[in-house]
Amino acid sequence: MSRTWGTAIMTTMALVGVASAARAEVLAIEGMTPAGSPEFVDIQSIAIERFGGSEGRALAFALEDRLSAVTIFGQDYFDIIGGRAAVPSDASLSGHVTAGIEEYETTAKRRRCVERDDKDKCVTRKSIRVDCLRRIIDYRAQVRVTRYSDGRSIYSESFPESHEQTICFGDDEDFASSESVIRTMVAATASAVRDDLAPRQYRRDIRILESRKGMTKVESNFFKAAIRMTKSDAAEACRMWDEAAASGQVHISLTFNRGLCAEQRGDLEAALDLYEEADRIAPGKSEVTGSLQRVSDHRRALDEWELRQTGTA
Template sequence: MRTFAGFALAGLAAAVPGTVTAEVLTVEGVYAARQSGAVEVREIAVERFGGDVGEELAIALADRLEAVRLDREPYFTILAGQARRYGYSTGETAARDYGAATMRGTASGEILDIRDGTKKRTRCVRRDERKKCVEEKVEVYRCRKLAVRFDPSVRLIAREGGTLYAADDTLTRTQRYCDDDKSEPSANAMMQEMVDEFAVRVRYDLAPEYRRENVRIMESRKGLEREDAASFKDAVRLTKTDQAGACGQFEALLAANPDHGSLLFNAGLCAEREDRLEDAIPLYERTLAGSNGRDYARAGLDRVTSRLRAERQLDRRYPPDSPVEAAN
């Protein structure tokens, strides 16, 4: 298994405050791409997209994919504007061609600006000497609805042929505005928002994600003897200054209370924090089987299984006998 020091996401990674104020443990790692069909792809030639919104989508996709970094190195090499002509070769060229693919697509948009009834607003037109309204006027304003639709379609094609990844969608945005509004909505801005949303989806489908986040521990001491409950309270307090020390106490308490829900979850979170992912799974599963903390445990299992999947994806991407590994 290949390990990595960090996975930068050009501002998309979850941020963690410098000072931890809640009862939490910090976990970090690389989480899996949502789809595994293209994990070996390292170089993507982005063709000119068809459709009236195709150029905007191609640019957004190239920008999002080019921004992904692994160990401060680009995760993808992006060739924009035209597809390269792939050929089989040896040596340095073979290493460069390893994992190459072409991205093709089309994107169309539709904008409708239609009547959408009226809006009434009552305002005071005369007040007495005590500032009390004595005469009101009902004003009626005509309204319209701006509806924007975006239909993207993307394919990632392997060098040797065959579809590695496919994504199709229909996105819509609507906004109502009336004659009394200070400004009208922008169809271009609404379209760009959907273009960006779809590009982000493709980015997370194709590449893993690094996250560093603070996860709340479980704090219920119910069911513990008085001495163990006091030790548990000390461990909870210790999470703010010494997370490793807190984990040591949680795990010691679990040995004496093997079925306690909070201790099972907290010990699982400690194992996850220390990258002992396989150890975390049964602890989360046992928490899930209990009556408390199911949402906590389910989220923990999701994180751990995603990280294990990411390890398998990266092993596929960087096998020891790959041309790129040999070139390095």
């Protein structure tokens, strides 16, 4: 190890101090996930058409709100046309939604008081079978998008869901409001459709790798100093890890963290190279495979966004 490298380590340790990390450190990563369906890269406007069924109207309103609110890099992603507007659109969104409620009597075992003292205080509890009422809310939604240019269905998904609750004699609870349960199901469907039709930007805190197993004492101390630095100056922590790598140090934690640094600054090609190197060092490590997928998804989302902007999809 060179004298310059050793001096840099000692200087950095003096600057950072010896306070121990109380929790796992993170780097904030900004990115974008692609739409679940690739068919919508060239769909700019969508007309909300008829939604049948008992909850069709509610889902139509929820979808209109969700899709109208989609923005990517500050730009509206869709032009959503509600009602029976005469304005032409690229595609139409329609569907059918029902929610049935069924109740029936049943029995179940519950712990109940079977003996009380003279002050009416329970002294014996047992598990006994009691009368109950079971309620099942069966929700079914079907959503379809048809492209006007060729009349082809470019999206068709079903969203089945069931909510079951049993209330027994003597329970200290009531049935959840069926209206609120169905509203939650409708909202979940609207969110799922939104993610299928449009990309989503995000900001996530991703944990760095902190294991120093296999490092020399000097390497370990310098690496630990960089970990502490992430609390106040992530760029300096990244510089320190690059410095360690430039000295010839090879370690899964170092390589992975450098990948996070590259991803954080938006250099996705460098991030991918580093994550692939980390995967060669420690094949199948979940943090690495997850980061490889995240960067791959981000690149695909950016490619699709560029196609949408240039109109060459």
